[in-house]
């Protein structure tokens with residue numbers, strides 16, 4: 001376990017989670033600012049969830065189905081949780097689902113790859129994530145993909161981070177690579193071993209809370 005320096009996050013009001021989730025789902029900041037075609041924010045999870053996933057942004061499939069982490073990449077991530085011993089139904093309940101931005105950002109022009117949310121979009125959405133973190137207070141945060149890892153942990157190469165766990169202010173952070181088909185990182189057998197190590201870190205974290213409801 002690696003200790004990281006603390007980094008305070010400023011939080012103001014603490015509404016109950018259903019109220020907060022309702023406010024998030026009604027948000028149109030990025031659409032109003034012209035960053036995205038249609039705001040359709042997604043949230044999912046229990047107020048006392050001990051685990052939280054923070055990814056990049058919803059996929060087009062998630063946007064179209066209004067279901068967080070839907071589509072091949074999300075289903076692969078859910079499979080990694082099941083490999084670590086979680087019940088499938090824990091994903092989206094005891095495992096809170098969040099992202100750096102909560103709306104589908106659209107595709108890169110002329111590409112089938114999702115666009116990385118801009119710094120402006122990330123800044124507009126960050127207060128929602130900070131309020132979710134303050135309300136849920138997860139004990140373990142899984143950082144899914146380079147944007148979330150770089151935002152909360154380090155911009156070091158993935159092969160220096162995946163497979164390890166990190167602790168900051170009593171919270172355990174477990175970085176995972178993005179499971180999108182657009183990512184080639186997992187094509188390397190050595191990286192697949194790092195992923196197996198990361199799933200083991202997740203299993204250890206789950207066992208640390210006992211197996212009830214997870």
Ligand code: SF4
Nearest residue numbers: 027029030041103125
């Ligand atoms: S990405 Fe976040 S800030 Fe932007 S419209 Fe969606 S919920 Fe609001």
